[in-house]
Amino acid sequence: MKAAIIGLGVEGKKALNSLLKHNWDVYASDLNVNIKMDNLPISLAQVNVSPSKDKITFQKDNLTIDLGFNNQEIINSADAVVLSPSIWGSRIAEHYKNSGKLLCDVKTKHRDIFTIGVTGTNGKTTTVSMIKEILENAGKNVLVGGNGGGGFEGYYDLILEADEEEYDVLLIEVCDMTVGFCRYCFDFDIIALTNMGNDHMDVHGSMEGYKDSLKEFFKDKTIFLNKNPEFPESFKEEFIGISKNTIEYGETDYEIDLFGRFNRLNAGLSQSLSEYINENVFEIDEEIIKTSLENFKPVKGRLELLKLNDCTIYIGKSDNSDAIKVILDEVDFTAIFIGTPRHNENHRLDILNEVVNANPDAIILFPGLEDTLDQAIYRLGLLNYDGRIEIANNLDEIVAFVAEFSHDPAIFIGGNGQETIIKIQDRLREIADSINESDYECD
Known part of the structure; x- marks a missing residue:
């Protein structure tokens, strides 16, 4: 064809x-x-x-x-x-x-499969990955994909794959900018919202604009919402008003091996959604849900904790101000490393507002999605940050700065540039493992 x-x-x-x-x-x-x-x-x-x-x-x-x-x-x-x-x-x-x-519309087999969509500003990839593990551990054949930013093959790959193989569940990560497209192309049985945050405002125009696009997406669907959302309560009331059925979730009670309240919410959403499926669609044993979440490991590129010398390194993509704020609210960092956004994404420089509010001793900037270091330095000047500012132009320079701060309690590496951050994660993990092995041999 x-x-x-x-x-x-x-x-x-x-x-x-x-x-x-x-x-x-x-x-x-x-x-x-x-x-x-x-x-x-x-x-x-x-x-x-x-x-x-x-x-x-x-x-x-x-x-x-x-x-x-x-x-x-x-x-x-x-x-x-x-x-x-x-x-x-x-x-x-x-x-x-x-x-x-x-x-x-030419290939339509995907519309006959039980379909779950996970959308929101942050936490989509982690939540999708959690749900996938639960469903697969329950013996279901799951086709996963969607938003390219989540590292998946893309929406069209789902359509083509579904046409050739037999699947029990279609699990889709839906970017907040593509909800209209996805509403038309797929037939969702369940839609889950992780959160609404300050990202892609160049597309939405405002949080009101973002809300309106979600209202169309949620119309006449079974939806999952945080019982204590950080977005306005009026938004939640409008979502409930247009949905067919609303289930509210909170933080999980299970002991998960992930840092932060935001990850406990991701796990709580995955748990609540799986329990709903067990009651209304097909059987999922409660023990499978529990063990799947308790054994879940961080998705590559997302927040991970590494130990180097005396320091805990918190590292993972956090490409908007809301994503980084929830991390900085929980830990005091001596140094914060930030990857820069694309040239046309000024709203993502709002990350630096949150970093300055956290008041670390040092801010180290590195090229993330693009080299917009000059814009980042200018923003820090406007914010009157009076701490130390450094530039790391490549991976070796980033590692050198990490080594300098490796005897402080905690540092953070994040911001924009998932591929760059994964390379940093991989390098630091190698170094940490090498040091740990050396210490073990000396002992």
């Missing part, structure tokens, strides 16, 4: 790889010529490149990519069309939705 992909953002690239994996002929296009070709199964050395002024065409085997233009004739002849969730709600999205040629 032939598919046409319009837009080569994160989800477009993931869709391209998934379609090729499932043996489709793929045409992909983007009006932007300056698309990064990383994470795609091509290189300039492998393909025929046909540049023409501001247009470029790549061709290799069953893949064609046009940059700078769309070949409408090829798109119209495709068996299915794939749209980037970022253009959902646009005129072009409405056109293809009405045509019946969207991939989710």
